[in-house]
Amino acid sequence: MQQIFDQLTPAQKREAERQLSLYMSGAQEVIPPEELREKLAKSIVTGSPLKIKLGLDPSAPDVHLGHTVVLNKLRQFQENGHIVQLLIGDFTGKIGDPTGKSAARKQLTDEEVQHNAKTYFEQFGKVLDQDKVELHYNSKWLKQLKLEDMIELAGKITVARLMERDDFEERIAMQKPISLHEFFYPLMQGYDSVVLESDIELGGTDQHFNVLMGRHFQEKYKKEKQVVILMPLLEGLDGVEKMSKSKNNYIGIDEDPNEMYGKTMSLPDSLMKTYIHLATDLELEDKKQLVKELETGAVHPRDAKMLLAKTIVRMYHGSAAAEAAEQQFKKVFQQKSAPDKMTDVHWKGGETIPLIDLLAALELLPSKSEARRMIQNGGVKINGKKAESIHENMTVQDGMIIQIGKRKFVKLKMDK
Amino acid sequence: MQQIFDQLTPAQKREAERQLSLYMSGAQEVIPPEELREKLAKSIVTGSPLKIKLGLDPSAPDVHLGHTVVLNKLRQFQENGHIVQLLIGDFTGKIGDPTGKSAARKQLTDEEVQHNAKTYFEQFGKVLDQDKVELHYNSKWLKQLKLEDMIELAGKITVARLMERDDFEERIAMQKPISLHEFFYPLMQGYDSVVLESDIELGGTDQHFNVLMGRHFQEKYKKEKQVVILMPLLEGLDGVEKMSKSKNNYIGIDEDPNEMYGKTMSLPDSLMKTYIHLATDLELEDKKQLVKELETGAVHPRDAKMLLAKTIVRMYHGSAAAEAAEQQFKKVFQQKSAPDKMTDVHWKGGETIPLIDLLAALELLPSKSEARRMIQNGGVKINGKKAESIHENMTVQDGMIIQIGKRKFVKLKMDK
Numbered sequence: 001m002q003q004i005f006d007q008l009t010p011a012q013k014r015e016a017e018r019q020l021s022l023y024m025s026g027a028q029e030v031i032p033p034e035e036l037r038e039k040l041a042k043s044i045v046t047g048s049p050l051k052i053k054l055g056l057d058p059s060a061p062d063v064h065l066g067h068t069v070v071l072n073k074l075r076q077f078q079e080n081g082h083i084v085q086l087l088i089g090d091f092t093g094k095i096g097d098p099t100g101k102s103a104a105r106k107q108l109t110d111e112e113v114q115h116n117a118k119t120y121f122e123q124f125g126k127v128l129d130q131d132k133v134e135l136h137y138n139s140k141w142l143k144q145l146k147l148e149d150m151i152e153l154a155g156k157i158t159v160a161r162l163m164e165r166d167d168f169e170e171r172i173a174m175q176k177p178i179s180l181h182e183f184f185y186p187l188m189q190g191y192d193s194v195v196l197e198s199d200i201e202l203g204g205t206d207q208h209f210n211v212l213m214g215r216h217f218q219e220k221y222k223k224e225k226q227v228v229i230l231m232p233l234l235e236g237l238d239g240v241e242k243m244s245k246s247k248n249n250y251i252g253i254d255e256d257p258n259e260m261y262g263k264t265m266s267l268p269d270s271l272m273k274t275y276i277h278l279a280t281d282l283e284l285e286d287k288k289q290l291v292k293e294l295e296t297g298a299v300h301p302r303d304a305k306m307l308l309a310k311t312i313v314r315m316y317h318g319s320a321a322a323e324a325a326e327q328q329f330k331k332v333f334q335q336k337s338a339p340d341k342m343t344d345v346h347w348k349g350g351e352t353i354p355l356i357d358l359l360a361a362l363e364l365l366p367s368k369s370e371a372r373r374m375i376q377n378g379g380v381k382i383n384g385k386k387a388e389s390i391h392e393n394m395t396v397q398d399g400m401i402i403q404i405g406k407r408k409f410v411k412l413k414m415d416k
Numbered sequence: 417m418q419q420i421f422d423q424l425t426p427a428q429k430r431e432a433e434r435q436l437s438l439y440m441s442g443a444q445e446v447i448p449p450e451e452l453r454e455k456l457a458k459s460i461v462t463g464s465p466l467k468i469k470l471g472l473d474p475s476a477p478d479v480h481l482g483h484t485v486v487l488n489k490l491r492q493f494q495e496n497g498h499i500v501q502l503l504i505g506d507f508t509g510k511i512g513d514p515t516g517k518s519a520a521r522k523q524l525t526d527e528e529v530q531h532n533a534k535t536y537f538e539q540f541g542k543v544l545d546q547d548k549v550e551l552h553y554n555s556k557w558l559k560q561l562k563l564e565d566m567i568e569l570a571g572k573i574t575v576a577r578l579m580e581r582d583d584f585e586e587r588i589a590m591q592k593p594i595s596l597h598e599f600f601y602p603l604m605q606g607y608d609s610v611v612l613e614s615d616i617e618l619g620g621t622d623q624h625f626n627v628l629m630g631r632h633f634q635e636k637y638k639k640e641k642q643v644v645i646l647m648p649l650l651e652g653l654d655g656v657e658k659m660s661k662s663k664n665n666y667i668g669i670d671e672d673p674n675e676m677y678g679k680t681m682s683l684p685d686s687l688m689k690t691y692i693h694l695a696t697d698l699e700l701e702d703k704k705q706l707v708k709e710l711e712t713g714a715v716h717p718r719d720a721k722m723l724l725a726k727t728i729v730r731m732y733h734g735s736a737a738a739e740a741a742e743q744q745f746k747k748v749f750q751q752k753s754a755p756d757k758m759t760d761v762h763w764k765g766g767e768t769i770p771l772i773d774l775l776a777a778l779e780l781l782p783s784k785s786e787a788r789r790m791i792q793n794g795g796v797k798i799n800g801k802k803a804e805s806i807h808e809n810m811t812v813q814d815g816m817i818i819q820i821g822k823r824k825f826v827k828l829k830m831d832k
């Protein structure tokens with residue numbers, strides 16, 4: 001199994017081991033590490049880069065830090081000369097859901113697929129080196145497949161194996177129907193790896209079954225089997241659920257620097273270690289050092305978190321924006337003062353009005369009931385002083401500063 | 417459900433009911449009879465014939481009475497003006513077994529498929545009216561199917577439904593693997609009916625699951641659903657197992673008239689009713705009459721069986737041959753005498769020889785051990801006298817008649 005590795009020079013061996021340990025860092029599972037070592041050895045000897053596949057759903061992309069866990073891992077491969085294969089699963093996107101049951105899976109046009117792929121490519125460009133990315137569309141080969149080819153492909157896997165997939169197992173146990181075509185998707189994902197001759201496939205731990213399909217089918221088609229690297233799923237800001245847009249516990253990579261910094265600072269301390277490892281591009285040694293300092297108490301958690309926040313902003317907005325966001329944060333939260341620049345809101349109404357009506361009229365909160373909740377929770381300050389009662393009659397003054405939550409500040413302008 | 421039937425004239429209703437009762441006679445199951453009545457009503461009103469599908473495996477055909485059960489049923493449809501669709505399943509025959517495990521399912525060439533289809537067509541011509549047969553090859557549409565079409569097709573059936581097929585259920589219970597491609601075959605069989613727009617599909621009861629697929633998929637593709645007619649499986653001459661070549665309990669439709677007649681006469685009495693209904697082309701009323709006479713004892717079982725045998729020979733060799741076979745049978749078995757014409761065998765050996773060696777030397781039995789068994793069972797007669805002992809020393813004489821079993825007679829000629 002390590003025939004090539006055994007033949008390396010000591011320096012080459014050290015290089016293979018260095019890369020191996022880099023790629024394994026932060027990974028939940030590598031299947032199997034010894035094959036990854038051997039592939040690295042081969043790449044070092046031949047000078048040929050490895051091909052690292054990441055499969056992407058072609059539906060509307062909205063990239064957040066959760067996605068960057070795999071992207072950061074891909075970036076590590078790129079920095080060592082390897083090539084990323086971004087595989088846009090456009091074939092399935094174009095056929096929609098044949099049962100017609102899932103409204104979510106609507107049929108995408110060629111233009112939508114192209115647009116979404118372009119968006120992925122651009123957003124991923126904040127992490128990846130675009131020169132070392134190949135963009136592939138699986139419709140290129142899948143739409144050519146005939147029934148005869150599908151029979152050959154399907155002849156290489158058993159029904160029992162497919163039923164092992166967690167969601168299938170659950171539905172069988174609950175006697176919920178599985179349409180036969182659903183069994184085709186893992187096959188197609190596996191076949192993509194056969195065509196792309198991928199050396200490695202990355203995925204989140206929730207992709208465990210699917211990415212192993214590539215390994216399975218490459219072997220059946222007598223190709224070298226890909227190694228599978230499963231990355232942990234990043235918990236969201238709530239510290240409980242997987243980061244996702246629908247849970248509103250995410251940090252989008254297109255978000256404003258101050259928002260990004262502030263959101264990171266709201267992270268539970270318990271998640272810091274995970275974020276340092278999975279969501280930053282720090283050197284492996286620096287990550288380990290920082291985590292160690294946190295564990296020994298050599299660094300204050302707040303300072304470590306500020307470093308984390310600054311790093312994340314720097315990754316997506318550059319050093320200057322990161323520095324500015326840090327200054328802004330210090331000013332607002334640490335010195336408890338309003339930020340230098342504030343949005344002006346204009347007021348044409350009366351000089352005396354209940355606070356809740358003022359907030360609603362200025363549209364500072366989505367609804368009156370949200371305004372009520374925010375005031376009751378002590379989240380509204382007028383000129384730095386917490387508002388006490390919902391129905392408090394306000395004397396509206398020009399230049400008055402209204403603070404909503406931790407990070408939203410506006411200055412009221414009387415329009416007379 | 418019987419909208420069209422209800423609008424028929426009384427005479428048309430009688431005609432629909434007559435055909436319905438004809439087609440249901442001898443069938444194990446008709447799914448569902450009321451749809452068949454409605455299809456017949458429609459055919460009577462429009463004057464359009466119904467299309468009756470029979471699917472055939474394209475591997476080497478060797479047609480025996482077991483096959484004719486469905487052919488006789490098809491013939492009934494033809495006699496009332498309907499059209500038979502013989503569907504040669506050449507697509508699967510041409511792709512072989514993708515797992516490579518089944519040596520039996522070898523890949524057939526186009527020439528082999530054509531040859532086998534031609535043989536079917538010719539052999540079936542002994543029962544069917546070839547002018548009312550359409551020959552279809554499913555490769556015509558199946559080889560055009562793309563993955564996209566397959567996903568659509570597979571989206572119209574659940575995994576649970578497929579696993580209900582008896583042999584799948586058994587294998588799951590026994591934890592024997594099922595390759596995913598095996599799930600494709602019922603889909604293809606169903607899709608054939610969608611393409612052919614068959615009104616009715618015939619099959620043996622062992623085809624229950626597969627022929628229902630046509631109904632299932634026609635509905636999913638918004639076509640009129642086919643009615644399914646399941647015919648009983650004909651037991652073989654042993655009265656136990658399904659008639660099949662491998663069990664050597666069959667009557668081939670190409671067999672010699674005397675052999676065919678004699679084999680039929682060896683049928684257990686208990687199977688006569690079944691054979692009268694399933695294996696003859698007698699009028700339905702005549703069948704019922706004969707069975708009734710058997711049950712009441714109005715006819716002797718032997719006479720009924722002779723009528724059955726004569727009918728079967730007449731169906732495949734004509735009336736003259738049937739008459740001759742009957743005369744031959746009467747002479748040999750009823751008068752216990754040798755037939756008029758016998759094969760001569762020539763003997764150049766000595767005049768005294770053990771019987772077993774003589775039989776072997778004349779090649780009257782395949783091996784010495786079979787000769788031994790036959791003698792021990794009293795199956796060998798010399799000039800009408802049962803041979804008693806294996807090692808009996810024979811005095812060989814010119815013109816000596818040797819009888820092996822019930823129907824094989826030879827006359828020995830001394831070549832000096």
